[in-house]
Amino acid sequence: MQIYDDYKDHADFLTIYIREAHPLDEWRMKSNEKDKDNVCYVQPKNLEQRVAIANDFTQRFKFPVPFGIDEMTDAANDAYAAWPERLYILDERGRISYKGGNGPFQYDPKEVRAWLAQRYGEVKHPEPAPEKKS
Amino acid sequence: MNRILLWTGVSFGGLVVLAYIGLSIMAGGPKDAIQMLRFALPHMHRGKLKVGDGAPDAQLVALDGATRFHVRERNHGRPLVLVFGSFT
Numbered sequence: 504m505q506i507y508d509d510y511k512d513h514a515d516f517l518t519i520y521i522r523e524a525h526p527l528d529e530w531r532m533k534s535n536e537k538d539k540d541n542v543c544y545v546q547p548k549n550l551e552q553r554v555a556i557a558n559d560f561t562q563r564f565k566f567p568v569p570f571g572i573d574e575m576t577d578a579a580n581d582a583y584a585a586w587p588e589r590l591y592i593l594d595e596r597g598r599i600s601y602k603g604g605n606g607p608f609q610y611d612p613k614e615v616r617a618w619l620a621q622r623y624g625e626v627k628h629p630e631p632a633p634e635k636k637s
Numbered sequence: 638m639n640r641i642l643l644w645t646g647v648s649f650g651g652l653v654v655l656a657y658i659g660l661s662i663m664a665g666g667p668k669d670a671i672q673m674l675r676f677a678l679p680h681m682h683r684g685k686l687k688v689g690d691g692a693p694d695a696q697l698v699a700l701d702g703a704t705r706f707h708v709r710e711r712n713h714g715r716p717l718v719l720v721f722g723s724f725t
Contacts, residue, residue: 584684
């Protein structure tokens with residue numbers, strides 16, 4: 504997660520794992536099965552199952568961002584209307600400073616980057632070198 | 638009168654069919670459209686939170702499955718970026 508690496512010295516980040524969006528027993532996506540990562544789970548029915556999937560995710564991708572798991576009551580999801588994916592920024596006083604749209608169509612990490620860049624400056628990355636023609 | 642009712646019914650039926658076709662294209666297929674209506678729509682909300690509102694607190698579970706903490710505990714002195722999502 505490039506934004507995390509770029510701005511972790513200025514802002515805190517917290518990933519919150521919520522109920523699955525496309526589990527096998529609900530609205531399954533063929534792309535999840537074809538995907539090389541073979542992301543196939545049923546919707547967790549208890550906290551142990553939810554924790555197991557979250558751990559699989561963080562370990563598979565060596566996910567560096569601090570992580571929390573929503574309780575089975577979906578309290579965090581409900582409070583933030585987060586499903587299936589959503590981004591927020593809370594300011595230093597605990598107020599909502601940015602509210603992203605519902606994913607996947609309105610999920611836009613570039614807006615978070617722009618918010619952070621406006622406050623802490625833009626972090627530029629070198630353009631990848633063009634491939635040499637043989 | 639009967640003709641008006643007939644055409645109203647036909648028009649409504651046509652709109653339902655068109656909506657279903659559109660939903661099927663968006664969701665990925667006819668079966669996906671049904672699953673989307675059944676499983677996705679009940680959970681998808683715009684939410685009432687607005688920029689400037691106090692952020693709601695919620696209890697979360699750590700990856701060890703036992704430790705609990707609150708969103709608010711992670712929000713002091715610096716902005717906090719919340720990334721909600723799942724694996725699938």
